Amino acid sequence: MLEQKRVAIFGLGYVGCVTAACFAELGHSVIGVDKDDAKVGNVLKGHAPFYEPGLEDLVRSNVSAGRLTATSSTAIALQDADIALICVGTPSERNGNLGLDQLRRVSEEIRDHLPGRSKPLVLAVRSTVFPGTCEEVVMPLFENDPLVSVVSNPEFLREGSAVVDFREPALVVVGGPDQNAVKAVADLYEPLGIPPCLVSLRTAEMIKYACNAFHAVKISFANEIGALCDPLAIDAHEVMATLCKDTRLNISTAYLKPGFAFGGSCLPKDLRALTYRAARLDLQLPMLTSTLPSNNAHLLRAIQSVLELSVDRLGIIGLAFKENTDDLRESPVVTLLEHLIGKGRTLRVYDPHIQMDSIYGANRNFILNAIPHIGRLLERRVEDVLNWAQYLVVAQKPSRELAEKIQKSRVPVLDLVGTAQNWVVSEEVGATV
Numbered sequence: 475m476l477e478q479k480r481v482a483i484f485g486l487g488y489v490g491c492v493t494a495a496c497f498a499e500l501g502h503s504v505i506g507v508d509k510d511d512a513k514v515g516n517v518l519k520g521h522a523p524f525y526e527p528g529l530e531d532l533v534r535s536n537v538s539a540g541r542l543t544a545t546s547s548t549a550i551a552l553q554d555a556d557i558a559l560i561c562v563g564t565p566s567e568r569n570g571n572l573g574l575d576q577l578r579r580v581s582e583e584i585r586d587h588l589p590g591r592s593k594p595l596v597l598a599v600r601s602t603v604f605p606g607t608c609e610e611v612v613m614p615l616f617e618n619d620p621l622v623s624v625v626s627n628p629e630f631l632r633e634g635s636a637v638v639d640f641r642e643p644a645l646v647v648v649g650g651p652d653q654n655a656v657k658a659v660a661d662l663y664e665p666l667g668i669p670p671c672l673v674s675l676r677t678a679e680m681i682k683y684a685c686n687a688f689h690a691v692k693i694s695f696a697n698e699i700g701a702l703c704d705p706l707a708i709d710a711h712e713v714m715a716t717l718c719k720d721t722r723l724n725i726s727t728a729y730l731k732p733g734f735a736f737g738g739s740c741l742p743k744d745l746r747a748l749t750y751r752a753a754r755l756d757l758q759l760p761m762l763t764s765t766l767p768s769n770n771a772h773l774l775r776a777i778q779s780v781l782e783l784s785v786d787r788l789g790i791i792g793l794a795f796k797e798n799t800d801d802l803r804e805s806p807v808v809t810l811l812e813h814l815i816g817k818g819r820t821l822r823v824y825d826p827h828i829q830m831d832s833i834y835g836a837n838r839n840f841i842l843n844a845i846p847h848i849g850r851l852l853e854r855r856v857e858d859v860l861n862w863a864q865y866l867v868v869a870q871k872p873s874r875e876l877a878e879k880i881q882k883s884r885v886p887v888l889d890l891v892g893t894a895q896n897w898v899v900s901e902e903v904g905a906t907v
């Protein structure tokens with residue numbers, strides 16, 4: 475059975491009012507807070523302050539049932555609240571930064587009305603804020619109040635479908651250092667039947683930005699493909715509808731894992747061809763055109779992280795552009811080795827699928843043109859690299875057997891591919907990036 479909570483929601487805009495009405499519909503006792511008397515008055519009369527499909531009925535029915543009310547008084551709102559959600563706007567400033575004036579004002583008002591209160595309060599920031607905002611802007615205001623716990627609870631509501639998005643969520647995220655506070659906010663959503671994602675505070679703040687940026691990238695990608703299809707007399711909708719049928723690689727978790735730069739015989743080549751042909755058609759496709767420079771910038775960051783290791787002997791795990799292949803064409807590891815050799819670093823390399831006497835043709839020509847003395851760097855046995863190296867650079871996802879050998883060697887690890895978090899590696903074994 476749902477444990478009814480008393481919830482104060484600061485801000486009765488699109489996010490706040492929808493959140494207030496929907497939580498009331500779930501059975502909680504909700505009070506909305508806003509300095510705009512018109513918004514407060516509308517809610518008290520059972521009306522939505524703005525048009526949003528389904529919201530008017532929710533406000534009316536829950537005000538009538540006594541589960542939803544509104545006020546302009548922070549003191550009244552906090553009087554019996556268990557949880558306070560901040561749902562104020564964070565508009566862009568001229569330089570592109572977030573405007574946090576409303577967040578600061580509401581947080582300060584809440585702080586100023588807490589003296590004498592003996593009841594714990596969970597303060598959840600639902601507004602979209604950059605990672606670190608809760609720690610740097612909100613939490614310092616309450617550092618002397620042990621009864622207040624701050625969490626992040628980002629919203630994923632779209633105007634025009636916000637009520638449906640709340641009632642049928644694809645994602646519920648709550649993050650913070652106090653697990654009891656995190657659970658208290660997550661429990662508000664229990665009737666919706668979706669397992670909440672309980673994460674760290676900054677992770678919760680960042681997830682919202684990652685989601686919005688990904689949506690923007692998807693829209694821009696589809697529009698640029700459509701722009702290229704048009705002069706080629708291709709049905710762009712047919713292209714994208716077919717692309718979306720692949721749920722293993724295209725519309726999936728595939729490739730959505732931070733790691734090393736991409737390479738190989740397909741992605742770089744095909745991106746170059748696509749952007750070259752677009753330019754011939756006088757088309758500007760800035761997102762697709764920027765993909766290779768973005769990949770190169772990521773590779774340069776990885777190279778810099780390796781160069782910052784103050785050791786003499788570096789062992790490199792992986793040479794091909796990815797695991798389970800011997801394809802060296804446009805492998806980012808080759809570029810990494812070129813930079814390291816150019817800086818005078820002493821290297822040994824191991825790749826389970828590459829030996830100089832077994833590669834031939836374009837593969838052999840490519841690596842010999844890039845690194846003529848690669849044969850002197852390659853080791854046949856990973857043990858020879860592990861016994862020699864002072865530091866390992868993992869540049870290719872290792873097999874389970876290889877990962878276990880790396881762990882047991884206790885050689886420090888710089889992980890470029892994002893797999894080390896799945897290894898059981900103690901802090902003294904090494905670091906990861």
